[in-house]
Amino acid sequence: MELKRVVITGLGALTPIGNNISEYWDGLVNGKSGSGPITHFDPEKFKTKFACELKNFNPLDYFDRKEARKLDKFTQYAMVASDEAIADSGIDLDAVDKYRVGVIWGAGIGGLETFQNEVLNFAAGDGTPRFNPFFIPKMIADIAPGNISIKHGFMGANYTTVSACASSANAMIDALNNIRLGYSDVIVSGGSEAAVTIAGMGGFNAMHALSTRNESPETASRPFDATRDGFVLGEGAGALILEEYEHAKARGAKIYAEVIGGGLSSDAYHMTAPHPDGNGVVRVMENCLRNAGIKPEDVDAINTHGTSTPLGDVAELKAITKVFGDHAKNININSTKSMTGHLLGAAGAIEGIASVLAMQHSIVPPTINHENVDENIDASLNLTLNKAQKRELNIVMSNTFGFGGHNACVAFKKLTE
Structure with a gap:
């Protein structure tokens, strides 16, 4: 069996150094640090008081208030990045065969903040289990690709890969193989995470995994430097449109690169x-x-x-x-x-x-x-x-x-x- 060629026709990014592809690339080439003091919660009692948070991200710029309440941050990030990638690809959603378009997404943790807040609310109460009906649907790691598919009507393969920090690379490899074998024409792939939370920071601190360079957070992530002392936790999402080469060529798509293995x-x-x-x-x-x-x-x-x-x-x-x-x-x-x-x-x-x-x-x-x-x-x-x-x-x-x-x-x- 001859394997299909797979190319990338759309990109989307929501990162600590830029809220779209253009900003992200500009931040990368200019050596911009995304690290700074934590604003999502009061970190005063934590060993690490900084992280690479998103900047100027307001979910109400992308979702109405009711919808935003139903989505954990990691799903919000996934949907924003994937929307940019889909638009960037120029795919005609009315013309494409949606049974041959899938979403394979990566998330190592999923809705950690939702889980954390529901448990804290329960612990602060009188013991009556008054949980939000959206608790489970917001938390589960597979809900991000589910929501992307629901929004756009994609009816092909739809699931989440979970392999800790390798999750979204796993998702891209699965997407590559799915298209290579002829099962899909287009796969929305990538990953999202929103673990800059009380539980996330506390858990990684307990493992001694995070840098504690609180006096200089912008220089704390220093790979290969002799004084490195741990990673800096980040949040956000990246999305890539993987497409079968002949399918992309037939519709005149711009092609960023080929995924070869x-x-x-x-x-x-x-x-x-x-x-x-x-x-x-x-x-x-x-x-x-x-x-x-x-x-x-x-x-x-x-x-x-x-x-x-x-x-x-x-x-x-x-x-x-x-x-x-x-x-x-x-x-x-x-x-x-x-x-x-x-x-x-x-x-x-x-x-x-x-x-x-x-x-x-x-x-x-x-x-x-x-x-x-x-x-x-x-x-x-x-x-x-x-x-x-x-x-x-x-x-x-x-x-x-x-x-x-x-x-x-x-x-x-x-x-x-």
């Missing part, structure tokens, strides 16, 4: 820590290269998982050196989490978008906030430090890993006939 693996090592030698990361990149039908020396850039954790950054770079050998020093390596923070289940989507836009504009966004050399990191690697670099890019890979040892890698290519 995806790889998956498991560390099978620890609940939250990576294998120190990056064994699972080695395997996921090898699997992606094999699935895409490309050689290591074909890769021009890698948007790393690069969370700014002491163990994770070193393990990932060790894995890159092992997979790519001498070619590793010719690759532009970066971490856009230095600007956006870590969007958990939405990370793969917004970083996939960053990879695609980097190819389109021939610019690799920087890894910002790097000040101190880490002796455990190979100095010959080009980590694209502190300033964007111009470069012709034909193939870019994007790595995303999640608690539980979940690894995903997606490969994008500049379109060739």
Whole structure:
């Protein structure tokens, strides 16, 4: 069976450094930090008092008051980003076969704030279970693609992938395979997360996963820097329209890039820590290269998982050196989490978008906030430090890993006939 080719025809983003694709890209190339003091709740008693929150996001700009009350933030974010991507794709929703249009979405946590607030309200009451009837529909992780499909009448595949921080990369790989095998013409894919909450911050603080650089939140996300002390929690969504190539060409769609492969693996090592030698990361990149039908020396850039954790950054770079050998020093390596923070289940989507836009504009966004050399990191690697670099890019890979040892890698290519 000959596999179909899959291309990207629409993009949408709602991020801590920009509330649409144009703003997001501008923030990336200019090295904008999205981190600042938490405004969603009073963080005074928390170890970490900052996060990468969305800026100037008002749900009433997108939803009426009644609808907004029925949707957790992570679903609101998903619908806003997917609406931008659908509009960007130029798809005629009246002409498309909606039985062949699906939504495959990623979320690592889902409606955490809804769950948190309902439990707190119950605990503060007299013990009578007076729960909101929308509690469960707002909270469940699969509700975001459900609402996207309901709004637009898409009747193809519809589900959520949940693999912690690899969730939306998993969603893109599932979407790729669904179209490759001829089951769908178009898939709305991506991911969303809204975990900057009391429970989210408290939980990650308890794990000692978050940076506590409260005196300088804008520089706290510092991948590969010797003084990195944990990730910065982010929120938002990214959406990509994946489309069968001939279907896109027939309707005269603009095409951002081709999705040429995806790889998956498991560390099978620890609940939250990576294998120190990056064994699972080695395997996921090898699997992606094999699935895409490309050689290591074909890769021009890698948007790393690069969370700014002491163990994770070193393990990932060790894995890159092992997979790519001498070619590793010719690759532009970066971490856009230095600007956006870590969007958990939405990370793969917004970083996939960053990879695609980097190819389109021939610019690799920087890894910002790097000040101190880490002796455990190979100095010959080009980590694209502190300033964007111009470069012709034909193939870019994007790595995303999640608690539980979940690894995903997606490969994008500049379109060739």
